[in-house]
Amino acid sequence: MNLPKRDEILHVIETLASRYLRGKIRAVKLSMIALLSGGHILLEDIPGLGKTTLALALSGALGLSFGRIQCTSDLMPSDITGLSIYKREEAAFKFFKGPVFNNIVLVDEINRAMPRTQSALLEAMEERKVTVEGITHPLPDPFLVIATQNPMEQVGTYPLPESQMDRFIIRTGIGYPPENIEKTIIRGGSIRDEIMQMPVLLVQNDIVVARQCIRQDIYISDKIVEYMYRLIRETRNNPLILSGISTRGGINMADAAKARAYLEGRDYVIPEDVQSVAVAVGAHRLVLNQENEGLNKEELLDSLLKNIEVPLA
Amino acid sequence: MVKIKTILTILIYCICILGVAPVFLYLDVICRLIFVTSLIAGIIFDRKGRHYIHGLALTILSIVFFFYYALRISSDNLVSPAINILVTLLSVRLLTEKTGRNCMQIAVLSLFTLAGSSLVNLGITFLLHLVLFLLCIAVFLVFQTFYATGINTAICVPDLKKIAATALSMPLISLPLMLVFFMIIPRTEYPLWNFLNSSGQKVTGFSEKVQPGSSTGVSESKNVVFRAQSRRLADKDLYWRGIVLDTMEGKTWVRSSVREHENTFVEKGSTVHQTIFPEPNTSPYLPALNLPVNISGVQAGRDPDYTFVRRQSRQKRVKYDSVSVLADFIGIHGRINKEHYLRTPAGTSRRIMSLAQKISLEGTTDEEKVMRLGQDFVTRKLSYTNNDLPRSEDPIDEFLFSNKAGNCEFFATSFAQLLRVMGIPSRLVGGYYGGTYNDMGGYYLVTEDMAHVWLEAYVDGKGWLMIDPSRFATNYAQRENRFGTGLFKDVRLMMDALGYYWNQTVISYDLEKQVQVLKKTNDAVRGLRFSFESRKLIYFVFPPFLCLLFIILRKKFRYTSLEEKILRTFIKKLRQKYPDARYGPDTGLHDMVKSIDDPAARQFVEYYAGVVYRDRKLKRNEYDRLRELADRI
Incomplete structure (x- = not known):
């Protein structure tokens, strides 16, 4: 079985999780899955758990360019995409690229930006190009947006509408690290400087090759498709849920499962791949009924998943 | 909301009445009185929730009745005392508190009494009682299982209906079986009572001598x-x-x-x-x-x-x-x-x-x-x-x-x-x-x-x-x-006709006659005229019938693929060896073996998943290899 660049990618995950992002192995893996399947990731957690660190470390290790947007309610779309400035020496407008023209873009507290700015960003995420003043500028490849949002703070925010949540392949939290690891982290202090100086472990092309391999060589069986479909159908038929997982959600789930299979060293998808990505891929796409809004979407989807029989033969 | 206890009590009274009713007229007068009084007393006791007569007294009472009737058993008077014993024991049980044990005893005694009634009378009423009895007992047994969760549990009416429907389906499913038994089990053609007590019974109908003036009246028997x-x-x-x-x-x-x-x-x-x-x-x-x-x-x-x-x-x-x-x-x-x-x-x-x-x-x-x-x-x-x-x-x-x-x-x-x-x-x-x-x-x-x-x-x-x-x-x-006249006459005639058919088809059943009936029906069907030829009907009726049969058989004896077969073997082995591992319909194979330190099992899973999740069919040699791996677990 030949899975190109898998060893290198595993090495990156290993290094990140053991040295720089201790206790965040799941988040690192999911981010890598998002990157490999060409999607974007939404980190939803309270501040101070290392969301930014994660984004920085990932970009540093992969040798990719990094841009950061700190969202506020007066952030304008042009603050993201860039804008044209008149240059007197040349007597012409020159386009200055905004922070979105990077391989990895960290959009911090995306729900603080006003809807207009949000939609400009989300459009860029989907189209992978930015049109400013009639000229279309392609975004670099690979392109990964890591957006964060704080679920606790609701005042002065513009929650992302469901349709835009759908654009993120994965939503996950980070969670507190295990006790002993957290103690070490506290003792060691911030590792931002260390991250800034971390060695590049992968070149840009490696990611492109790996992505191609995942797209073309990982086989997804009819049984797995059926399995996923049954989960999706369950979310659509469940009385607690107003609208279930969309077709795009299904495509994303299959992509994520393939990426996971790649990381596990298989060229075919098994039900466990689906199980390990389903909640991260599917939960944020569910729209619950008004009276059930308090329910935890992750737990709900997990319970649905547990009720579906795994195809074994 | 209805209490389980109430349902059980009602059902147990139905059961004992259904059991005793067919023999009631054949019982001794004392026995009849005892049954009716204890039935009423039992209901009163149950309503008040207190049982005034205590266990020891009742046991002694049962023994007394038992000996009283047991002494009357003789070679030519066997059935009557036996049934009387059953009914008195049942009556005594009715006086006690309706605990699970007592209820079961009542049900069993009622069943015996009903069975005993077939020795006395094999009329169509026996069938009626039997069917009702079976329905009651099926529902009763299902509700009886609630004893584990507590007798005072209350359930709501829709649930109650659901449970009752499930319970009732059991005797209905057994109906085909009953028909088969009907065909093969030998039976007597007259109540055993007549046979056992033949000396005591009078000749019915006209007498063989005419002696005017021997009595002042003539009985108007409707027998x-x-x-x-x-x-x-x-x-x-x-x-x-x-x-x-x-x-x-x-x-x-x-x-x-x-x-x-x-x-x-x-x-x-x-x-x-x-x-x-x-x-x-x-x-x-x-x-x-x-x-x-x-x-x-x-x-x-x-x-x-x-x-x-x-x-x-x-x-x-x-x-x-x-x-x-x-x-x-x-x-x-x-x-x-x-x-x-x-x-x-x-x-x-x-x-x-x-x-x-x-x-x-x-x-x-x-x-x-x-x-x-x-x-x-x-x-x-x-x-x-x-x-x-x-x-x-x-x-x-x-x-x-x-x-x-x-x-x-x-x-x-x-x-x-x-x-x-x-x-x-x-x-x-x-x-x-x-x-x-x-x-x-x-x-x-x-x-x-x-x-x-x-x-x-x-x-x-x-x-x-x-x-x-x-x-x-x-x-x-x-x-x-x-x-009689009017409605009364019609009803009586109808009942008599039912009894007549019952005797004809059930009591004096013999296979030859059934075949004749079948032939007659066949002839009658042939005689029917359809708007199109009846032969054509076969073409309309048979293909759907065959299709249905095929579907049922296919469901039942579905073709098991090699994959299913080897998987079953594997999981069985795994469960035997590692009963604590994670199993269940939501668990994939890799998860099953993850916590198990067994290279053979892991190899099996890798190999098997590589075939199945690539949408390939197992080849014979692959099957053999998997089989070997499974054996090594």
């Missing part, structure tokens, strides 16, 4: 004597000939043991075919419509006086076919032994003698004399009654000259005796007169109260002339229609 399937006949033809009594012994008419040889013939007339289903009885005489010419279906011999005697006198449910001719006399070639039919006992009263003499003088021929005597009966204004019958020393004399009221026995015997005194040979014919026609079943129902006696007088040159002197009674017309 069925026989049913005769035949076409509808005029009321005046409904004489069912049973026995001929030709000898007078004192005042009693009996059948002499010597048969006079007579060369008889029957004139051609309207022929009636009947199939007769007598209720089981010990009488050897086979009743059939007057005049029966031939009886087939049972071994029977025909006497010269057209009495048919069964050779094997077994008390068994039989049927026989009879061919009768509607004739009012039996022709005689040659002569008969007139002496035999003219014997009268000594001590015939003076008044009778003079009356006979007077009428003899009025007529010249025998036929005319008979007619004159009939006219005399009419002018005498004799009335027909079943009550206050003459009971003096000479009841005939009293009937003719002072009381002037009597039943058919008095009419027939007095007429016959007068004929004999006048020198005309005569004999009595015993049988039944009448019958209620059941349109539903197409048969005549003849009950015991239709027993009748008429006579035959020998007229020279003609033969034995049939005469029914009861017709000369002033109120003879009122004898008709004794089966």
